Amino acid sequence: MKRVVISGVGAVSAMGNDVSSLVKGIEEKKSAVHYMEGWDQYIGLRSLVGAPAKLINEKTIPRKNRRSMGRMSIFAVQAAEQALSNAGIKHDELTSGRIGCIIGSTMGSAKSLNETFEIMLPQKDLTQLSSMKFFQCVSHTAAMNVSQCLGITGCVLATSAACASALQAISVGYDLIRLGKQDAVLCGGAEELHPTVTGSFDVLFATSSNYNDKPHKTPRPFDRDRDGLVCGEGSGILVIEEYERALKRNSKIYAEIIGYHTCGSGMHVSQPDKNSIASCLRQALASASVSSDEVDYINAHATATIQGDKEEVKAIKEVLGDSIPVSSLKGYIGHTLGASGALELIVSLAMMEKGIIYPTMNLDNVSPDCQGINHVMEAVSKDISIMVKNCFAFGGINSVLVCKKL
Incomplete structure (x- = not known):
């Protein structure tokens, strides 16, 4: 390949x-x-x-x-x-x-x-x-x-x-x-x-x-x-x-795409499901031949819905643990739906290049049902070698991409 x-x-x-x-x-x-x-x-x-x-x-x-x-x-x-x-x-x-x-x-x-x-x-x-x-x-x-x-x-x-x-x-x-x-x-x-x-x-x-x-x-x-x-x-x-x-071509290389997975939940047309999200995360990491402790940053889907954020947190905690920095960008630009995965990946690539993680905007008090992962609430300097980008859609459609800095 x-x-x-x-x-x-x-x-x-x-x-x-x-x-x-x-x-x-x-x-x-x-x-x-x-x-x-x-x-x-x-x-x-x-x-x-x-x-x-x-x-x-x-x-x-x-x-x-x-x-x-x-x-x-x-x-x-x-x-x-x-x-x-x-x-x-x-x-x-x-x-x-x-x-x-x-x-x-x-x-x-x-x-x-x-x-x-x-x-x-x-x-x-x-x-x-x-x-x-x-x-x-x-x-x-x-x-x-x-x-x-x-x-x-x-x-x-x-x-x-x-x-x-x-x-x-x-x-x-x-x-x-x-x-x-x-x-x-x-x-x-x-x-x-x-x-x-x-x-x-x-x-x-x-x-x-x-x-x-x-x-x-x-x-x-x-x-x-x-x-x-x-x-x-x-x-x-x-x-x-x-x-x-x-x-x-001597082109600038922002990152290498090293893995992805997409799958359906088969559970509910509008309610996210922790188990299918976790499965998507596992399969994406496996396709990238990456273990959870090698991931430096997770750009979450996190749209600020009650159910969606809660289920994503559960899945991240189960598959990737509680130490990897996690943030969402939707507090800044809203949910751009079909464009969100690309726009948020572009910003994540900028974070990778600059060695900084931008915080989740408007996250003042972590909800009790969203605790258990490493929320980024203020900008932090960090070398990002491998990052994970999450996107989850109505219809139980999950998609995860894994990128590596070269």
């Missing part, structure tokens, strides 16, 4: 439209969560907070490409172009058939989907719809639009597993390169914020609703006063490529 490394990163987030803005905002302990104006018009919507990104310079994307894009696809194209530039891969290489594109999301553009039904349903008139709405709404819209805009002729796939989408995308790309089917892959996820997205979690009582008047105080992963997740948006894209190819 070929070795696979991460050689480029790109990000659009609520902190800003590049990786440096994302990392800087977290370093400075900024919250990107805001009260969302206009959301109070939605009857029954309890959570009125979100972490919105800004559309900036979208018109630099040619109109012929941009017209099939919703917000999330624009974010993905911008993040992908950053990642390619960061990796030093030229656009003429993308037509070789040896570079692929795998980008996941929960669904297509939420805004475009909502607009489609608002336009069509009153008179049930399909003639009122733009011919491009379909391409904005399809579940593979981000992967499709990025590959079309950039001229990618290699393998194009879209992972759609809600919060596990981006990490699954990276894992699929990892396998394609290991097997020699691709030399490099643009991997990651994209998502957009919309009241209907937050509403889908709200009806499950999974969102934060007690901090509408003080949005910077939520979400609160692992905290005694946590009350649910806060949705965010953006895109995280990584270039992963075959190790020898990256060396020949």
Whole structure:
């Protein structure tokens, strides 16, 4: 099997439209969560907070490409172009058939989907719809639009597993390169914020609703006063490529991907399960040939839901013990769903490079049901050689990635 490394990163987030803005905002302990104006018009919507990104310079994307894009696809194209530039891969290489594109999301553009039904349903008139709405709404819209805009002729796939989408995308790309089917892959996820997205979690009582008047105080992963997740948006894209190819190009190598696992719980459609999370962690470590005492840092999924945080802590404690530093990044940028695995991995790579672990924001008092692991509550200096990234999605879908510093 070929070795696979991460050689480029790109990000659009609520902190800003590049990786440096994302990392800087977290370093400075900024919250990107805001009260969302206009959301109070939605009857029954309890959570009125979100972490919105800004559309900036979208018109630099040619109109012929941009017209099939919703917000999330624009974010993905911008993040992908950053990642390619960061990796030093030229656009003429993308037509070789040896570079692929795998980008996941929960669904297509939420805004475009909502607009489609608002336009069509009153008179049930399909003639009122733009011919491009379909391409904005399809579940593979981000992967499709990025590959079309950039001229990618290699393998194009879209992972759609809600919060596990981006990490699954990276894992699929990892396998394609290991097997020699691709030399490099643009991997990651994209998502957009919309009241209907937050509403889908709200009806499950999974969102934060007690901090509408003080949005910077939520979400609160692992905290005694946590009350649910806060949705965010953006895109995280990584270039992963075959190790020898990256060396020949003299590319910067952020880390080597050394293992992963993804699995289902088979237990419950919305309730996380400690046993299946623990199984996923064990299998990921086994695939990386890594023991628990070799892991230096765990970037937790930790969305600040009551059940999710509790079950993740139990699984971490069971498999990895109580000494490895653990933190979550969702207190800063909210839960970016299909983009979360990639955006949070990018920040984790920055931590690995800088030798620092950023703390879990808004973790003031560790909840009794989240005790028993080593929570990072203040930034700490630490050499990170091997790290674990967790992502767990509705539907009982678990995904864990293991990376090593070279």
